[in-house]
Amino acid sequence: MQDALCTVSCCAPYRQGLSHKRSYGFSRTSSFGPNDCVLTDIVIGGTDTTITTVEWVMSELLNNPEIMSKVQQELKHVVGMNNIVEESHLPNLHYLDAVLKETLRLHPALPLLLPKRPSQSAIVGGYTIPEGTKVFLNVYAIHRDPQVWESPLEFQPERFLRHSTNFDYAGNNMKYLPFGSGRRICAGLPLAEKMVMFMLASLLHSFDWKLPEGEKVDLSEGFGLVIKKSERLFAIPTPRLPNFDLYQ
Ligand code: HEM
Numbered sequence: 001m002q003d004a005l006c007t008v009s010c011c012a013p014y015r016q017g018l019s020h021k022r023s024y025g026f027s028r029t030s031s032f033g034p035n036d037c038v039l040t041d042i043v044i045g046g047t048d049t050t051i052t053t054v055e056w057v058m059s060e061l062l063n064n065p066e067i068m069s070k071v072q073q074e075l076k077h078v079v080g081m082n083n084i085v086e087e088s089h090l091p092n093l094h095y096l097d098a099v100l101k102e103t104l105r106l107h108p109a110l111p112l113l114l115p116k117r118p119s120q121s122a123i124v125g126g127y128t129i130p131e132g133t134k135v136f137l138n139v140y141a142i143h144r145d146p147q148v149w150e151s152p153l154e155f156q157p158e159r160f161l162r163h164s165t166n167f168d169y170a171g172n173n174m175k176y177l178p179f180g181s182g183r184r185i186c187a188g189l190p191l192a193e194k195m196v197m198f199m200l201a202s203l204l205h206s207f208d209w210k211l212p213e214g215e216k217v218d219l220s221e222g223f224g225l226v227i228k229k230s231e232r233l234f235a236i237p238t239p240r241l242p243n244f245d246l247y248q
Helices: 002-006 009-015 034-063 065-078 087-092 094-106 139-143 158-162 189-206
Strands: 122-124 127-129 207-210 236-239
Touching: 034 065, 034 094, 034 189, 034 207, 065 094, 065 189, 087 189, 094 158, 094 189, 189 207, 189 236
Parallel strands: none
Antiparallel strands: 122 127, 207 236
């Protein structure tokens, strides 16, 4: 167990006896050991981000019923109506993948990533960043920059089908960084991508979704390290599959 945990990148400084350079906005107690740190990172990093992302995708889809219908058509084609979603279906859900990428563009769960402190002074774009400066990267602004994105405020998943080779989650393209970049990129990225795709595919394959009568989706944002919707989403599911035994 200990070996498995210690492979997570943020534990490495502890193993080398160095101090942790990340600032989270709250102080760590001295009773925390290396493995507590990893577990805390995983719980904090892996829950709010994932839930918030699923909620934003569902909100955007309820706001764009024609896009939701395209996702469900794809699920009908790839998964079938007498089957339930399996992990093996996920690589073939290209349109749902584009919907997730477009949602993470407009609603990156961590809009400023996590703060970093350079361990030595550096010059970036002509600016000197002294050692120890707290640095935030405004991914939210980059993802909505009209010089980078055409019609940046519109929800258009198709843009990721056109540019699918350029925009992945690996953090190599500085125009699109929903999981960060470099050695502090999201440590849960492979799990997060699969988990969110699986949840969305299951929700949209098994159910049709609508809003309560007369209600509209409120897309306004709250304020925080993780950008959540200011109002929780309330939607009504109706079973979609003909064979109800599949739900059991
Ligand atoms: C949709 C879901 C998720 C999103 C959008 C997301 C996004 C991010 C971002 C932007 C960062 C900061 C990267 C940086 O500062 O450069 C991060 C860090 C991190 N994430 Fe995630 N994350 C998600 C899910 C998860 C999950 C499921 C886990 C674990 C099970 C996880 C674990 C972590 C950890 C441990 C870090 C800190 C990495 C480090 O400091 O080296 N994340 N995440």
